[in-house]
Amino acid sequence: MFETLKTQPADKILALMQKFREDPRESKIDLGVGVYKNAQGVTPVMRAIKAAEHKLWEEQTSKSYVGLVGDPAYSDAMIKLILGGAVERGNIAAAATPGGTGAVRQAFELIKMANPSARVFVSDPTWPNHISILDYVGIETVTYRYFDRETRGVNFDGMVEDLKTAVKGDVVLLHGCCHNPTGANLNEVQWKEIIAQMNERGLVPMIDIAYQGFGDGLEEDAVGVRLVAAGTPECMIAASCSKNFGIYRERTGLLMMVSNDTAAQKLNQGTLAFLNRQNFSFPPDHGARLVTMILNDDALRADWAAELEETRLGMLGLRQQLADELQRLSGSNRFGFLAQHRGMFSLLGTSPDLVEKMRSDDGIYMVGDSRMNIAGLNADTVPILAKAIIDAGV
Template identity: 75%
Template sequence: MLGNLKSQPADKILALMTKFKEDPRIQKVDLGVGVYKNAEGVTPVMRAVKAAERRLVEEQTSKSYVGLPGDPAFADAMIDLVLGDSVQRDRIAAIATPGGTGAVRQAFELVKMANPDARVFVSNPTWPNHVSILKFLGIPTIEYRYFDTESRAVDFEGMLEDLADAKAGDVVLLHGCCHNPTGANLNITQWQSVIDLINEKGLIAMVDIAYQGFGNGLDEDAEATRLVASSVKEVLIAASCSKNFGVYRERTGLLMAISDDAELTPIVQQNLNYLNRQNYSFPPDHGARVVTMILTDPELRADWAAELEEIRLGMLELRQQLADELQKLSGSDRFGFIAEHRGMFSQIGTTPDKVEQLRADNGIYMVGDSRMNIAGLNKDTVPLLAKAIVDAGI
């Protein structure tokens, strides 16, 4: 049986990580892996997380299983963080998941159970694992135009034209904020137009929100997701705690399913619980418990929000520094989009050959589609990257 297995393509980002580690050059820059790093190149444990974990060690009396959907207090805390009071709580079913990836996977599984004929429309480009999971599950996937490689902004007209081909019951996958991999985001007026189209055609909205707090602020980054949740009859939301709480390895996420009628919530919850049981039974709890403690303790929450704001502002400073350095070296404003993008990523819009040239000549590692992790920079490496970009003729 095992002899029938075929080799699987290597994950491009993981392969890039391996190449970076093996590169003997001292002056090398990792802009590939999607993990926040501080100026010292370290992914820190946030202050509030450490404090909550210390308290958890002292207070926790059992490591027994939680329920199939996870701790209800975690769901309540995350729903409040993401949705605020935009949706009645009795319309929302939710399950804890192993990270945002687990939430995305369970959402796609739910789509397949509820409507085997549904197609999922995804932005071009999108986070590669979206497409990979959909392909593995056998769910038809349709790309819609999103990123204009000339302007490095959203191709909004193309997006609406492509979404107009969706049929009732199809799913539109949207990035709640800080689009991965491009960093280019819809403005609130454009979000409303997308919502109008979704409602007009009877589509299902799915929002992947993995970077809340990394763009314009906690509430500002949730604005679009809240607008979708309050305006569309049926919405799926996959939320991740990996980035904004820095609990990557704890695999902490939540899937929310919003029904048009609160009477449907119990059966939706039963199906979400069933999916958890089939995949991993009980979800991990340590990260969820830590996040819950932070969000429900005023002192911890204030410290967490303050540190998250420091991280956000630090990335904005790096964006502006890079845009300014590129303007100075190139004599052109064509890189001004870097300062306008939000989140950890920007896609600079060049060819895989140019990306490989940056790696070979300068030890600068980014994904082949030219996605770069802004958080992989510091004030000393920004000039190196800018010079390399200009020298490569990008």
């Protein structure tokens, strides 16, 4: 049987990481990997996570299963963090998942189960794994215009026009904040217009929110998600704790089904439990337990929020420094968009050839579509990157 297997395409980001490791140049800069790094190039364990782990070590008496959808207290805490009371708790079904990717996968399985003919509309570009998983699950994917390569902002008119080709029952996949890979986000007025378009056409929104707190703040980053949850008949929300809690390897995520029909909550909750059972049975609990402890303890939550804000402001500072240095070197403000983008990533908007030139000439490693991880920089490497960008002719 195994002889029938075919070589699968390599993950471009993982392949890029391997090339970076093999590069002997000390001046090389890794802007490809999708994890937060501090100025020392380390992905730190947050203070509140350390404190919660110590407390858990002292208090936990069992490692038995929690339940098919995880601990209800985790769901409650995450729902409050993300939706903030925008929707009544009784209208929300939720299940813990192995990371945000697990939540996305379960949402796609849910779409396939509920409406096998549904198409999923995704932004151009989007996180590559969205399309990879959709293809694997067997769901038709349609792209909508999103990134304007002239302004490096959102092509909102193109987005609206493309969504008008969707039909009732189709799903629109949206990024809750800090769009990956572009860093360009919808504003509140645009969110409301997209909601009106979806309601008019009977479309179902699905939101992937992986970076709450990395953009404009914990509350500000949730504005679009809350508007959608409160303003549409039903939606799905896939959330990740990898970035804002720094627990990448703990694989901590949550999938929510929101419906304005309270009577549907029991059915929805049972469906999520069924999907978990078919896929992995019981979700991991360690990361979810830590998140629950932090969000329900005033002191831990305050320390976590403070460190998260330090992280956010640090990335904004790097963005501004890079934009300023590029303006100094180029004599123009054509790179000003970098200071306007939010989150870990920005799409430089240049060609794969120039990306390769920067890698070859200067050891600058970014994904071929020119996505770069701002958190991979520090104050000393920003001038190096800026010079490489200008020297390459971007």
